[in-house]
Amino acid sequence: MPELDVLNQKFRNFGILEFPIQSEIANSKVSEFLNRVKLIVFFLFILIIPAVVPAFAQIDFSGEWTPNGNEDSIGNPYVGDWLGIPMNEASRARAEAWAASVQTLPEWQCRPHGFAYIYRGPSQLRISKEVDPVTRQITAFHAEWLRSVDVPIYLDGRPHPSENAPHTWGGFNTAEWVGDTLKIRTTHLKEEYLRRNGVQHSDLIEITTYWIRRGNILTWLNIVYDPVYLTEPLVRSQEYRLNLNQQIPPYPCDVVEEVDRPKGVVPHQLPGTNTFVKEFADKIHVPEAVIRAGAETMYPEIRKKLK
Amino acid sequence: MTKRLKRCWAVRAALLLSLVSGPAGAQQRGQQVQQNAPSVQFEILPIRNNVYMLAGDGGNIALSVGPDGVLMVDTGTLANSERLLAAIQQLQRQLATNGLQAWNFAAETRSNLSRMISPPAPSKPIRYIINTSLDPDHSGGNEKLSQAGATITGGNVAGNIADAAQGASIIAHENVLLRMTTAQAPFRSLPTDTYHMESMKLSHFFNGEGILILHQPSAHTDGDSLVFFRGSDVIAAGDIFRTDSYPVIDVERGGNMQGVIDGLNRILDLSIAEFRTEGGTMVIPGHGRLCDSADVAYYRDMVTIIRDRIQDMIKKGMTLQQIKAARPTKDYDPRYGKTTGPWTTDMFVEAVYQSLIQKK
Numbered sequence: 001m002p003e004l005d006v007l008n009q010k011f012r013n014f015g016i017l018e019f020p021i022q023s024e025i026a027n028s029k030v031s032e033f034l035n036r037v038k039l040i041v042f043f044l045f046i047l048i049i050p051a052v053v054p055a056f057a058q059i060d061f062s063g064e065w066t067p068n069g070n071e072d073s074i075g076n077p078y079v080g081d082w083l084g085i086p087m088n089e090a091s092r093a094r095a096e097a098w099a100a101s102v103q104t105l106p107e108w109q110c111r112p113h114g115f116a117y118i119y120r121g122p123s124q125l126r127i128s129k130e131v132d133p134v135t136r137q138i139t140a141f142h143a144e145w146l147r148s149v150d151v152p153i154y155l156d157g158r159p160h161p162s163e164n165a166p167h168t169w170g171g172f173n174t175a176e177w178v179g180d181t182l183k184i185r186t187t188h189l190k191e192e193y194l195r196r197n198g199v200q201h202s203d204l205i206e207i208t209t210y211w212i213r214r215g216n217i218l219t220w221l222n223i224v225y226d227p228v229y230l231t232e233p234l235v236r237s238q239e240y241r242l243n244l245n246q247q248i249p250p251y252p253c254d255v256v257e258e259v260d261r262p263k264g265v266v267p268h269q270l271p272g273t274n275t276f277v278k279e280f281a282d283k284i285h286v287p288e289a290v291i292r293a294g295a296e297t298m299y300p301e302i303r304k305k306l307k
Numbered sequence: 308m309t310k311r312l313k314r315c316w317a318v319r320a321a322l323l324l325s326l327v328s329g330p331a332g333a334q335q336r337g338q339q340v341q342q343n344a345p346s347v348q349f350e351i352l353p354i355r356n357n358v359y360m361l362a363g364d365g366g367n368i369a370l371s372v373g374p375d376g377v378l379m380v381d382t383g384t385l386a387n388s389e390r391l392l393a394a395i396q397q398l399q400r401q402l403a404t405n406g407l408q409a410w411n412f413a414a415e416t417r418s419n420l421s422r423m424i425s426p427p428a429p430s431k432p433i434r435y436i437i438n439t440s441l442d443p444d445h446s447g448g449n450e451k452l453s454q455a456g457a458t459i460t461g462g463n464v465a466g467n468i469a470d471a472a473q474g475a476s477i478i479a480h481e482n483v484l485l486r487m488t489t490a491q492a493p494f495r496s497l498p499t500d501t502y503h504m505e506s507m508k509l510s511h512f513f514n515g516e517g518i519l520i521l522h523q524p525s526a527h528t529d530g531d532s533l534v535f536f537r538g539s540d541v542i543a544a545g546d547i548f549r550t551d552s553y554p555v556i557d558v559e560r561g562g563n564m565q566g567v568i569d570g571l572n573r574i575l576d577l578s579i580a581e582f583r584t585e586g587g588t589m590v591i592p593g594h595g596r597l598c599d600s601a602d603v604a605y606y607r608d609m610v611t612i613i614r615d616r617i618q619d620m621i622k623k624g625m626t627l628q629q630i631k632a633a634r635p636t637k638d639y640d641p642r643y644g645k646t647t648g649p650w651t652t653d654m655f656v657e658a659v660y661q662s663l664i665q666k667k
Contacts (some may be wrong), residue, residue, distance in 0.1 A: 090637055090639070093638035094638035094639075107600065107601065111583070112585075149585065162350055162352070164350055165596065166589070167596070168585055168586075190585075190605075202641075202642050203642075204642070227641070228642045229641065263572070264611065266611040268615065270615065270619050271616065
């Protein structure tokens with residue numbers, strides 16, 4: 001069946017218009033003129049479509065998304081892997097003092113991954129939406145991962161809470177449309193890790209996130225501003241793909257006595273006792289000074305120091 | 308329960324209205340109750356049930372506001388006491404104005420019409436003040452706020468009911484009274500009821516819940532109290548916990564680093580998170596934002612780690628000057644450190660050092 005005939009059949013089904021069927025093309029000028037009119041009407045129709053879309057575009061991000069692994073997703077990082085993060089001196093000192101067994105303290109066993117980290121973790125993502133029943137506009141998205149908490153993102157124009165309000169693992173999030181991109185502002189986050197090896201961010205951070213959807217691919221662009229531990233904004237991204245078969249399982253957590261230790265002990269490494277940073281540098285054959293170079297490690301010029 | 312919930316939302320709505328009418332900057336900062344002097348603002352954060360946190364100049368204040376009247380944990384500074392009182396009264400008026408009126412069946416009682424047209428009854432007075440320490444930014448308003456209130460008859464006023472009009476009870480650990488007396492604080496600002504054991508309970512529910520006062524020995528000072536609102540699950544921590552600086556350890560007044568750490572661990576022992584180490588028991592710090600147990604745990608980790616470092620340096624024979632030069636707090640300084648003002652990083656390190664030397 002000729003291609004145009006197939007298309008005509010589809011358009012007939014929608015009751016819109018018809019292309020001239022090849023076998024019926026008339027030679028008369030009147031017939032040709034009418035066919036051209038039909039084509040013009042069709043293209044005008046195509047042009048009109050964007051005009052009838054609401055002025056503030058609303059792309060639907062809701063669905064089940066699975067993270068695409070890439071070379072930049074390092075999973076479980078080595079202690080001392082500080083590359084690519086604009087850490088200041090205080091941040092390095094903090095990371096150097098970190099001991100993984102701090103996670104065994106009762107207060108931290110059920111700690112979820114925070115918003116500044118979890119989007120790059122290996123966890124599946126569910127985005128759901130709230131819709132105003134009258135206007136049918138999207139008023140909020142909710143992002144939720146395995147081993148994490150619900151992150152509401154409000155699009156209804158509400159302000160951020162007072163500086164005296166509590167902070168949460170998901171932070172307080174508001175968003176606005178920039179074309180088809182969703183721009184999210186996050187405040188009121190608890191202190192948490194940027195990388196799961198002791199690289200912390202403070203509770204004073206702000207995050208700007210962009211959601212960009214292209215078909216079944218979601219790009220998550222994250223810009224972290226931390227006046228306490230970062231010398232410049234940290235920009236990272238993550239790709240997700242739509243996964244219609246995905247289910248995020250429940251993740252219950254009970255606090256237990258994981259380590260028999262005296263009350264009040266907080267595991268950490270005293271200054272000068274951390275050997276892991278050097279071990280990591282040796283492992284990847286990079287000078288330790290490069291490991292400690294902070295923001296420089298985000299840029300290609302760092303290669304000069306590798307020689 | 309429903310009644311309380313509705314009341315809570317009514318207060319939020321009323322506070323929001325006051326916010327909307329304020330300047331743009333105030334809107335960003337949240338619910339503001341602006342008083343006569345525009346330079347000082349108090350922010351009231353509803354926490355749970357009848358309990359509120361009031362933040363402004365000076366230390367944070369916990370309020371229980373309800374049918375029994377007002378219970379305050381700390382009274383802020385002397386300079387702000389008038390405005391503080393006005394803020395409390397405004398909150399009470401909003402609660403009364405917006406409170407849900409329970410309807411009765413006419414056949415069982417009387418017509419509801421008179422209640423409908425009646426203005427709200429006068430607010431109940433401030434009944435209790437509890438001082439978490441003797442600091443002037445926590446007890447400075449004692450006299451003014453106490454005089455504006457009236458104690459519930461009993462205790463020190465038994466046998467002479469006229470004394471009940473002499474003001475709200477001021478409760479504190481006895482070391483607060485001793486030190487305030489030594490400092491010749493005004494008589495009317497002194498605690499009227501003290502305790503010397505490890506804890507004290509209000510002998511009856513107040514605004515629907517039990518209130519437990521826990522002494523934390525030798526922490527910020529030697530007279531610190533934690534106040535636990537058991538029904539609302541809120542702890543007023545005083546200056547044992549604050550989010551705006553390193554803990555202030557007043558060594559001269561009996562403070563000690565280990566006491567601060569013990570106090571933080573005690574708060575954690577009392578706390579239960581709602582979900583995933585978030586929410587649940589809420590903690591009002593002496594200064595700074597409203598917190599939960601995770602925030603306390605981070606703070607506890609920090610002061611414990613710094614204590615361990617300085618302890619290790621002392622073991623190695625380092626002097627105080629050498630310890631300061633080694634910067635044992637450098638990873639936390641951008642968040643909590645200060646080089647000027649009443650409590651600098653140097654002063655904190657020195658207080659930790661003195662605490663540990665005393666221990667030896």
